Amino acid sequence: MRLKTQKPRLAVWKFASCDGCQLSILDCEDELLELAGVVEIANFLEASSAVSPGPYDLSLVEGSITTPHDAKRIQAVRRNSKFLVTLGACATSGGIQALRNFADVGEFARVVYAHPEYIHALTRSSPISEHVRVDFELRGCPVSKAQLLEVVSAYLNGRKPNIPGHSVCLECKARGTPCVMVAGGIPCLGPVTQAGCGAICPAYQRGCYACFGPQESPNPPSLSRWWTRLGVDEAAQQRAFRSFNAGAESFSKEAARHGQ
Amino acid sequence: MGNKTIRVRNLSRVEGEGALYVRVRGGRLEEVELNIFEPPRFFEAFLRGRSFAEVPDLTARICGICPVAYQMSSCQALEAALGLEVVGPLRELRRLLYCGEWIESHALHIYFLHAPDFLGYPDAVRLAQDQPELVRQALRLKKTGNQLMTLLGGREIHPVNVKVGGFYRVPRKAELLAMRERLEQAREIAYQTVRFTGQLDFPDFEPDYTFVSLRQEGEYPILQGRVVSSRGLDIAVPEFERHFHEEHVAHSNALHCTLEGQPYLVGPLARYSLNSQRLPASVQAAAREAGLKPVCRNPFQSIVVRAVETLYACEEALRIIGEYEEPDAPSLKAEPKAGVGWGASEAPRGILYHRYRVDEQGLVREAQIVPPTSQNQKMIEADLRRMVAANLELPEPELTLRCEQTIRNYDPCISCATHFLRLEIEHV
Numbered sequence: 001m002r003l004k005t006q007k008p009r010l011a012v013w014k015f016a017s018c019d020g021c022q023l024s025i026l027d028c029e030d031e032l033l034e035l036a037g038v039v040e041i042a043n044f045l046e047a048s049s050a051v052s053p054g055p056y057d058l059s060l061v062e063g064s065i066t067t068p069h070d071a072k073r074i075q076a077v078r079r080n081s082k083f084l085v086t087l088g089a090c091a092t093s094g095g096i097q098a099l100r101n102f103a104d105v106g107e108f109a110r111v112v113y114a115h116p117e118y119i120h121a122l123t124r125s126s127p128i129s130e131h132v133r134v135d136f137e138l139r140g141c142p143v144s145k146a147q148l149l150e151v152v153s154a155y156l157n158g159r160k161p162n163i164p165g166h167s168v169c170l171e172c173k174a175r176g177t178p179c180v181m182v183a184g185g186i187p188c189l190g191p192v193t194q195a196g197c198g199a200i201c202p203a204y205q206r207g208c209y210a211c212f213g214p215q216e217s218p219n220p221p222s223l224s225r226w227w228t229r230l231g232v233d234e235a236a237q238q239r240a241f242r243s244f245n246a247g248a249e250s251f252s253k254e255a256a257r258h259g260q
Numbered sequence: 261m262g263n264k265t266i267r268v269r270n271l272s273r274v275e276g277e278g279a280l281y282v283r284v285r286g287g288r289l290e291e292v293e294l295n296i297f298e299p300p301r302f303f304e305a306f307l308r309g310r311s312f313a314e315v316p317d318l319t320a321r322i323c324g325i326c327p328v329a330y331q332m333s334s335c336q337a338l339e340a341a342l343g344l345e346v347v348g349p350l351r352e353l354r355r356l357l358y359c360g361e362w363i364e365s366h367a368l369h370i371y372f373l374h375a376p377d378f379l380g381y382p383d384a385v386r387l388a389q390d391q392p393e394l395v396r397q398a399l400r401l402k403k404t405g406n407q408l409m410t411l412l413g414g415r416e417i418h419p420v421n422v423k424v425g426g427f428y429r430v431p432r433k434a435e436l437l438a439m440r441e442r443l444e445q446a447r448e449i450a451y452q453t454v455r456f457t458g459q460l461d462f463p464d465f466e467p468d469y470t471f472v473s474l475r476q477e478g479e480y481p482i483l484q485g486r487v488v489s490s491r492g493l494d495i496a497v498p499e500f501e502r503h504f505h506e507e508h509v510a511h512s513n514a515l516h517c518t519l520e521g522q523p524y525l526v527g528p529l530a531r532y533s534l535n536s537q538r539l540p541a542s543v544q545a546a547a548r549e550a551g552l553k554p555v556c557r558n559p560f561q562s563i564v565v566r567a568v569e570t571l572y573a574c575e576e577a578l579r580i581i582g583e584y585e586e587p588d589a590p591s592l593k594a595e596p597k598a599g600v601g602w603g604a605s606e607a608p609r610g611i612l613y614h615r616y617r618v619d620e621q622g623l624v625r626e627a628q629i630v631p632p633t634s635q636n637q638k639m640i641e642a643d644l645r646r647m648v649a650a651n652l653e654l655p656e657p658e659l660t661l662r663c664e665q666t667i668r669n670y671d672p673c674i675s676c677a678t679h680f681l682r683l684e685i686e687h688v
Contacts, residue, residue, distance in 0.1 A: 016301060018322060020324020021324070032385070044383075049376070050383060066301075070299065096321045097299075100306065109300070111302070113508050197415070203414070204414045204428045204429045206420065206428040209317060211418070236311065243314075243318070244321065
């Protein structure tokens with residue numbers, strides 16, 4: 001028998017994804033037991049076989065919608081959730097699997113499966129916000145643990161999450177990393193990408209590859225001119241905008257500009 | 261046995277989601293199907309046309325739990341296609357990064373996904389209410405694996421520092437030495453984990469498995485090796501597709517893989533049974549103390565084997581850190597070149613095989629990926645058939661739990677293999 005508790009009820013849901021964002025919850029090794037003390041983990045299939053029905057105070061949703069079944073399932077999740085927060089690039093922009101949106105899914109299925117007729121997939125991979133109202137979208141592929149804890153604590157305390165929308169460039173400055181593009185000639189997507197990861201890639205001597213998606217006021221055409229001067233060809237520029245956040249509007253527009 | 265229906269709609273504590281269907285008619289087992297409904301994400305299709313240099317970042321996204329495995333198999337296959345071989349300190353650093361993933365992934369499975377079954381808890385959080393120190397130690401162990409991945413990879417999930425030819429940046433010796441004390445503590449926790457798991461109760465269940473793993477002279481297999489089986493197979497990785505075949509069945513979005521038409525087992529049990537003598541003496545001794553023989557055929561004991569491999573990964577990480585000498589360059593220069601390359605490494609769940617064909621511009625023309633869970637899927641079904649057939653008299657809740665545990669023994673990564681694991685046992 002489950003005792004009725006007054007603790008807020010947390011649920012974690014998975015759609016098409018790699019499991020990495022929900023794993024980020026279990027990767028909060030220093031905070032996990034404390035978190036479990038202040039919320040009731042009412043539905044988290046990856047971590048627990050104890051599942052209790054809604055309604056839930058906060059639902060964290062990982063993954064994108066890619067099947068007719070999942071398009072129905074997300075409606076039920078929304079109906080049962082007071083707040084719904086999407087976790088990561090798949091749930092927020094459709095993820096890497098949204099590359100199908102620019103291709104022929106039937107042909108994709110024939111490449112991977114001998115019997116494509118067994119496969120039930122939608123022609124597009126779409127973000128959760130295309131299907132239901134979303135209270136907050138947390139970026140990243142994967143999400144940052146610190147930002148994840150901030151969002152959960154904000155919703156549990158009835159306040160707005162403090163998640164900045166500025167670019168990765170500010171994180172490089174804060175970290176003291178010399179600009180890899182200006183000083184090193186390395187193509188970097190940092191200027192158009194939202195902060196949150198801590199500017200890891202430039203600290204490891206490589207350009208940012210935009211796993212947090214577009215920042216609040218990106219200017220991709222301006223960045224593309226830089227990339228052209230660095231010798232990056234059109235096809236490679238298109239591919240750079242077609243990755244984990246290919247479905248995000250400013251990125252898909254920029255990719256289209258770089259043509260075939 | 262009367263007519264009855266058992267349904268467990270959500271199989272929990274596995275990575276990803278799927279369904280199991282079991283039909284019993286007149287007291288006889290008729291049908292077992294492990295259904296994987298994880299929505300297809302079509303990696304092998306969209307990899308075509310991408311530059312070889314983008315592949316390790318892309319394939320990492322197949323699995324958030326074992327991204328390093330995907331990066332390593334990809335890199336090795338592409339390096340083979342480009343005529344490169346990563347050796348020396350760069351190879352050692354790859355092995356060290358992989359040790360981090362083994363520690364993190366195994367600690368997660370042992371304590372969070374598997375142990376609750378043996379101890380009668382729904383999850384590790386509720387286990388922590390009664391045994392807080394056990395779970396805290398588990399978290400410390402897991403955290404050390406993640407710290408190792410963060411140091412070498414930039415972050416624990418989807419590391420950013422891996423590239424074809426090596427790394428973007430290599431650590432200074434002092435950065436690695438700073439991990440030594442934490443790894444020594446992790447090694448002690450791993451040793452305690454071997455002792456703890458060895459004392460759990462295991463059902464008598466020892467199928468005559470065909471084990472398949474990599475094998476490499478002089479070391480326990482992680483990064484590379486020949487593909488060997490317990491029935492005499494011994495081939496180089498490029499011959500993989502001549503012996504192993506993927507088939508597509510109606511009830512699953514994961515392809516089933518067979519060896520010469522027969523099911524086989526990959527993962528910790530297979531790796532250990534084919535390579536236990538390649539473990540350091542101290543790790544072999546810990547395994548013996550925990551009641552393991554050099555060959556282990558009981559899949560429920562895979563929890564002990566994972567603990568032994570975790571101990572080994574700590575030991576190996578300490579060795580690499582101690583012997584590390586900073587390389588001259590963080591990577592070999594990788595230039596585009598037309599070719600085909602094969603790569604396989606030991607993901608925490610077993611062999612992960614990749615093949616790529618690239619063109620003269622370095623763009624991928626064809627990609628083939630065989631993840632461990634699709635290789636094990638037929639064997640999981642075979643285990644379930646044996647388990648249900650031998651235990652038809654068990655009360656329904658116990659039989660259902662036993663079935664779920666039989667699946668969790670494999671640490672199936674359904675995100676890799678392809679999501680909604682629903683367990684249905686139907687007595688007609």
